[in-house]
Amino acid sequence: MPSSAKSHARSHALLLLQKLLNLRDSASPLTLVLDTLEQSARPIIHEFLGRAKAHKSKVLYISSSTLKKPLDADVFIKAWGKSAEALRAEITSHYPPTTTTTTAGPGQKVLVVFEAINPLASSPSISSNLALFLSSLITTPAVSLVGVYHTDIPLSLPRPSPAYHNEYEPHPLTTLTHLATAILRVSNLNQAILRRRARDRSLQEPEWGLSEGREGVLIGLTNKAGHRSATGSDDGGLVLEMEMRRRSGRSVAETFVFSTPPPTTTTTTIHHATTSRIYLLSEHPAFRTPAPDEANGHGEGGPVGGAKDGGGDDGMQTTFNLGLTEKQRRDREGIVLPYYDAQTEIGAGEGGRILYEMGREDDFDDEEDEI
Known part of the structure; x- marks a missing residue:
């Protein structure tokens, strides 16, 4: 693909x-x-909530474990201990009147945020009809659902019974990935940088958390001060992989870096939404492809061993360095090429002849002279 x-x-x-x-x-x-567990999706959810609040959209927060309502949420609904019909009726009852009618205009937008879909997928009354339950909440195009799924938390699926669950049904995560029109995968930025460095050096990529396969307590991510940062990384950033499925069926995939400053006591919700920074992963210094003039050992993407461009007389050169220093240019201009005198016009038809001076150890042969 062209640049x-x-x-x-x-x-x-x-x-x-x-x-x-x-x-x-x-x-x-x-x-x-x-x-x-290594990287929470909480910063992305806070970004959704902050932007929805800034655009005056109604936010419904469906909690599975949190007891306190977020600042940017308009309605706080507790999902535990409720059947599918009761939870659906409570959620749709908070929709604006113009949202539930088809003859009205666009109306107010509604954002429904599920704190965690794992408890819903484990519920006997919702697990077998998870796709139908989520689809019934999208009554009009003005309603958008955002759900968080913890991939490394095992689900305790209900026992197979004719009323609720079928053992031959696909896994809830498979159903969700098939039903979702946009998938966002979050991972830790510092861990991605360390994996990139290991790949550049042809080393085995390090693992963290449950992937290490070690017995013990999972401590999680902490910074140098021993406190967990807002986004789960030391520099306040995370890697965001987006898979956007268009209406035409074409999928758009790209990887970004989502960076937001740590929360402070004076930071408001709207200010939080405007201070976040999103840029491509390829623009990060650790993942940026070096320019041709920077490929001579500058930065992370240089040759192995940290060879520098030979700017001085003793500059170490590698096989990847195609440039010449000033001293090398002067030395090249001072070299006298062999048979240089034969390239001059000595006479008519004599240009290009080979001039050879015999040495003391050469044996002159008359037959070779005739040839």
Whole structure:
């Protein structure tokens, strides 16, 4: 792909992510956010809540374990201990009147955020009809669902019974990934940088958390001060993999870096939404492809061993260095090429002849002279 087309595709993917976060033009009726114990999806959920609040959208927060309502949520609904019909009726009862009617205009947008879909997938009354339950909440294009699924938490599926669950049904995660129109996968930025460095050095990539396979207590991510940062990483950033499924069936996939400053006591919710920064992963210094003039050992992407461009007389050169220093240029200009005198015009038809001076150890042969 040409560089201009690739740049256009990446810019288009960045605009799609901004459109998804701002809930513009019904970009995604159902957005699935996949996280792990090593990297929580809480910063992405806070971004959805902050932008929805800034655009005066109604936010419904469906809690599975949290007891306190978030600041940016308008309605706080507790999902535990409720059947599918009761939970659906309570959620739809908070929709604006213009949202439930088809003859009215666009009306107010509604954002329904599920704190965790894992308890819903484990519920006997919802697990077998999870797709039908989520689809019934999207009554109009003005309603958007955002759900978080913890991929490394095992589900305790109900026992097979004719009333609720069938053992031959697909896993709830398979159903959700098939049903979602946008999938966001979050991972830790520092861990991605360490994996990139290991790949550049042809080393085995390190593992963290449950992937290590070690027995004991999972401590999680902590910074140098011993406190967990807001986004789960030391530098306040995470890696965000987006898979956007368009109406035409074409999928747009791109990887970004989502960075937001740590929360403070004076930071408001709207200010939080405006201070986040989203850019492509390829623009990060640890993942950026070095330019041709930087490929001579500058930065992370240079040759192994940290060889520098030979700017001085003793500069170490590698086989990847195609440039010449000033001293090398002067030395090359001072070299006298062999048979240089034969290239001059000595006479008519004599240009290009080979001039050879016999040495003391040469044995002159008359037959070779005749040839």
